[in-house]
Each structure stands twice: as C-alpha cells, then as structure tokens.
Amino acid sequence: MKTNRRYIYVAILLFIFWFALMDNVTAKLEITGVDGYKITTDNYTLAQDHEVMLAKDVAERVLNARISWQEQAALPQGIYYKDQxxxxxxxxxxxxxxxxxxxxxxxxxxxxxxxxxxxxxxxxxxxxxxxxxxxxxxxxxxxxxxxxxxxxxxxxxxxxxxxxxxxxxxxxxxxxxxxxxxxxxxxxxxxxxxxxxxxxxxxxxxxxxxxxLHHYGIVDAEGGTRPAASNLLYINDENRNELxxxxxxxxxxxxxxxxxxxxxxxxxxxxxxxxxxxxxxxxxxxxxxxxxxxxxxxxxxxxxxxxxxxxxxxxxxxxxxxxxxxxxxxxxxxPMMEMTINSSMVPLAWTQPQLRDGILLVPLSPLCKALGVEMDYDPDTRTLKLTPGSLSTDGVTLK
The missing domain is CATH 3.20.20.370 (Glycoside hydrolase/deacetylase)
Structure with missing residues (x-):
C-alpha cells in the first residue's frame, strides 16, 4: 500500500512539473503599446538579464515605429573590422x-x-x-x-x-x-x-x-555565493539581504x-x-x-x-x-549587425536580435531607450506597459 502511495505522489509531482513547464512555454505576454493599444502575443522570449525579446512585427506595432536589422557591408581584403x-x-x-x-x-x-x-x-x-x-x-x-x-x-x-x-x-x-x-x-x-x-x-x-570587491560574497541563508560587486549580500546576524x-x-x-x-x-x-x-x-x-x-x-x-x-x-x-x-x-x-529604428542607429549593448523558427526577435529595451519610451515589465503577471516620456536611469522598471 505504501509503495502505491509513493507512486501516486510521484505521479502528482510529475504532473505539477509538466503543467508548470507547459504553462511557461505557452504563456502569453500582454502588452500595452505607446498609443494605448493592447496586444497579447506568444512571439516573445526572455534573454539574459530579463531582456524582453519581441517579434519584430509586434515590436513595430507596440512602439509605432519601423525597425530594420542587417549585416554591415563587406570590407576590403586585409581589413577585418573598422570603427570598432x-x-x-x-x-x-x-x-x-x-x-x-x-x-x-x-x-x-x-x-x-x-x-x-x-x-x-x-x-x-x-x-x-x-x-x-x-x-x-x-x-x-x-x-x-x-x-x-x-x-x-x-x-x-x-x-x-x-x-x-x-x-x-x-x-x-x-x-x-x-x-x-x-x-x-x-x-x-x-x-x-x-x-x-x-x-x-x-x-x-x-x-x-x-x-x-573582487570576491564572491554570501547571498542567502544557505551560503550561496555570487560576485560581491553586483549582488545584495546576506547579513547573517539580521537574517536578511542588504537593502x-x-x-x-x-x-x-x-x-x-x-x-x-x-x-x-x-x-x-x-x-x-x-x-x-x-x-x-x-x-x-x-x-x-x-x-x-x-x-x-x-x-x-x-x-x-x-x-x-x-x-x-x-x-x-x-x-x-x-x-x-x-x-x-x-x-x-x-561582424556586428546594425539595428535601426525609424532609420536611426540603435545602441546594442549585449543582446543581439535572434532568428527563431523564421521569426526575427528584437531586444526591446534598447529600442525603448532610443525612442525615449519608458518600459514597465512585470514577469509575474507577464504584462508589459510602454509609455512615452523621459527615461529613468536604466530605462527599465522591473517589478
């Protein structure tokens, strides 16, 4: 009887895991564009550092802008790169x-x-x-x-x-x-x-x-460590992380x-x-x-x-x-790819556009910064709001 009960528990856990996985895969993102227009899409992904990657046509719609992405022109023999x-x-x-x-x-x-x-x-x-x-x-x-x-x-x-x-x-x-x-x-x-x-x-x-600060510091009660310069360290005496x-x-x-x-x-x-x-x-x-x-x-x-x-x-x-x-x-x-929005070059810090299943995904935050658009992304509710206006220090509010 105990063995059967264990099998039931394992089956339940596997079902919960499968459901959570499928929910994550098929989850849609609800976006409010700069003009107030709302759209729901599954043509997006999250890259490193929570960078939102949107399908190019979706990004153009919610930003009300034209986006292009192309390779740099070929260089003469003996020149491997220029202006870099x-x-x-x-x-x-x-x-x-x-x-x-x-x-x-x-x-x-x-x-x-x-x-x-x-x-x-x-x-x-x-x-x-x-x-x-x-x-x-x-x-x-x-x-x-x-x-x-x-x-x-x-x-x-x-x-x-x-x-x-x-x-x-x-x-x-x-x-x-x-x-x-x-x-x-x-x-x-x-x-x-x-x-x-x-x-x-x-x-x-x-x-x-x-x-x-060139060391790994403790960041949680279990003793996990991460680079001290870029993480909130754990204060053991107070059982909390730094504010x-x-x-x-x-x-x-x-x-x-x-x-x-x-x-x-x-x-x-x-x-x-x-x-x-x-x-x-x-x-x-x-x-x-x-x-x-x-x-x-x-x-x-x-x-x-x-x-x-x-x-x-x-x-x-x-x-x-x-x-x-x-x-x-x-x-x-x-070679670097060049991304433009409304014919103006867009600074790309790290995340390059990606081609997935024939769909071009573009990083949203540099596009927002180039247009002076504030970006408010909430990963818990999978909602994204774009608002015309002045930029904050980092251009992104992540809840």
Whole structure:
C-alpha cells in the first residue's frame, strides 16, 4: 500500500512539473503599446538579464515605429573590422617555458601574440585613443586593438612590460587596489605603486578593478555565493539581504576609495573600471557614473563599438590556444549587425536580435531607450506597459 502511495505522489509531482513547464512555454505576454493599444502575443522570449525579446512585427506595432536589422557591408581584403576595437584581455604571465595553467600564458606566448598583431596588420591603440573613440567620436585605425590586463599581477612588470616596450605597445591594467595597499605574501605577488609609477611614465596605464570587491560574497541563508560587486549580500546576524540603499552605499564607497588611491599614488586624471568577473547591474553602473568612471569593461566576448556602454573584451590569456588560433579568431570576429529604428542607429549593448523558427526577435529595451519610451515589465503577471516620456536611469522598471 505504501509503495502505491509513493507512486501516486510521484505521479502528482510529475504532473505539477509538466503543467508548470507547459504553462511557461505557452504563456502569453500582454502588452500595452505607446498609443494605448493592447496586444497579447506568444512571439516573445526572455534573454539574459530579463531582456524582453519581441517579434519584430509586434515590436513595430507596440512602439509605432519601423525597425530594420542587417549585416554591415563587406570590407576590403586585409581589413577585418573598422570603427570598432578588439579589446584583448590578459591576466597573469609565467616565465616558465610551458604553462601548467590554461589561464596563464608564458612570456614567450605573449611575445608571439604581440608579434602576430603587428605582422597581420592589427593596430594597437592607447587607452587615450580608446577614450577619445568612445567619448569624443574620434576615429580609430582599422583593425584597432586595445591591450588590457586584470588583477595587477607583478608579472605585468617583470614579464609583460619589457615585451610591450620591445614592440612599442602600451597596455592598461585593472588593479585591485586593496591588494596593493595590503600585500599578502601567501598569494601570487601583485604590483606595487612604485612599479606602476615607473610603468606609467613609459605609457602604461592603471585603472579600477574595485578596492576590495573582487570576491564572491554570501547571498542567502544557505551560503550561496555570487560576485560581491553586483549582488545584495546576506547579513547573517539580521537574517536578511542588504537593502538596495545599503548595497549602493557599499559599492559606491568601495569604488570611490579605489579611485582616490589611484589618484593619490598615480596622479590619475581619468577613470575606467573592469567589473570583477564581468558581472554588473544597473545600480553598479549608476554608482560608477556618479563618481566619474566613464569607461567600463566586462568579460563578455565581442568587438567594441561606441554603441556598447560596457565594453566586451576578448580573452586571449588562454595558453591552450595555438598562435594560429589566436590570430585567426581576431580575423574572423563575428561582424556586428546594425539595428535601426525609424532609420536611426540603435545602441546594442549585449543582446543581439535572434532568428527563431523564421521569426526575427528584437531586444526591446534598447529600442525603448532610443525612442525615449519608458518600459514597465512585470514577469509575474507577464504584462508589459510602454509609455512615452523621459527615461529613468536604466530605462527599465522591473517589478
């Protein structure tokens, strides 16, 4: 009898799971358009970070606008991309002849990377050129490359710096400022302020990787962890997570301290940040903006354009890549698609339009931002309201 009862319980649970799954698959989205017109559709999906993707014809109807999406025109031979920048990301180098860690290049491999860039027609630019490109609409050479390092390892001084000078290149390093102020002899050695000052005088640059937020913090009572810079941490003594205001004070205080130390020690007059683990949210972007950090970098793959407010980077610190694989991946970086609304270019941060079962799905939030439309999406009730008007800080209200 007990066995039969167990089978019944299992069957009930499977039915509930199946029903919930089918409900999620077939759920419709109710949309109120900018003109008040209401439409219900199942031609939508949710991409990363709750990005609503709508069928192009539905988006045109609710926004009362014309949307197009097409590939960039073909480029002449030897030009792999233009008016864009490949931001390469490295971390640590080793002086050994072979690296036992796939995330650590040997100095010889890094030297070969730099030689191949020059040999194959790539143009390494400075952070100043990149800043002017992003913020002042300045031009960059075709096949432009910006070199960046994360975490401020001492190997940047002992191994990378001489190689960069040999090739006439500069690079930016995003440092964890607390590691410099409070060195830990038990960890992989980090740069000193003295070493950074010497390298800065030779053209290298150093920027914010937070003061002390490059770690995973506890985010729930079960001990789950996520990047501390982009999540509400769990306060164990009070059995709750941080409030939004508490989170904001914590991250803005940390970023401001790192900025202050960079200015005090290196005389920095400009700012940039690479978010730890590439993880960020709207509040972290707001905090960065409020203290004057105008260039932002992630670890998502892709080429960078003026349309990307948080720059993607291409990880080239993989010791398992052959030299041919390194350079060929740059030559064949996926070309950007151009999306326009009412014939005006639309900045696409991350989510590209997608073709599914013959239906073109377009990301809604960048379209709303381009039109000055407020977007109020409630995932619980599956309702979306679009209202003409001024934008909030992030352009989206997510209940």
């Amino acid at each position: 920048v490949a931001v390469l990301m490295y971390h640590h180098l080793t002086g050994e002849s072979v690296s036992l860690n796939p995330g650590v290049l040997t100095a010889g491999q890094f030297d070969e990377h730099m030689q191949l860039l020059k040999q194959e027609g790539f143009q390494v630019i400075t952070m100043k050129q990149y800043r002017q490109f992003m913020l002042e609409n300045a031009l960059v050479p075709d096949n432009a490359v910006l070199l960046t390092f994360d975490d401020g390892y001492e190997s940047f001084y002992t191994l990378a710096f001489p190689i960069l000078q040999k090739h006439g290149y500069t690079a930016a390093n995003f440092i964890i400022a607390s590691d410099v102020d409070n060195p830990d002899g038990k960890k992989v050695p980090k740069l000193t302020w003295e070493q950074m000052r010497e390298m800065k005088s030779a053209g290298m640059s150093f920027y914010n990787h937070t003061y002390n 939004n205001e508490e989170y904001y004070r914590r991250v803005i205080g940390d970023l401001a301290l790192a900025e202050r130390r960079l200015k005090e020690e290196l005389g920095n007059i400009d700012s940039a940040i690479a978010f730890p683990y590439g993880s960020f949210n709207d509040r972290l972007l707001e905090a960065s903006n409020s203290i004057g950090i105008d260039l932002k970098f992630s670890i998502r793959e892709g080429l960078c354009s003026r349309m990307t407010p948080v720059a993607p980077r291409i990880n080239k610190g993989d010791s398992t890549l052959s030299p041919d694989q390194f350079i060929e991946s740059l030559k064949h970086a996926e």
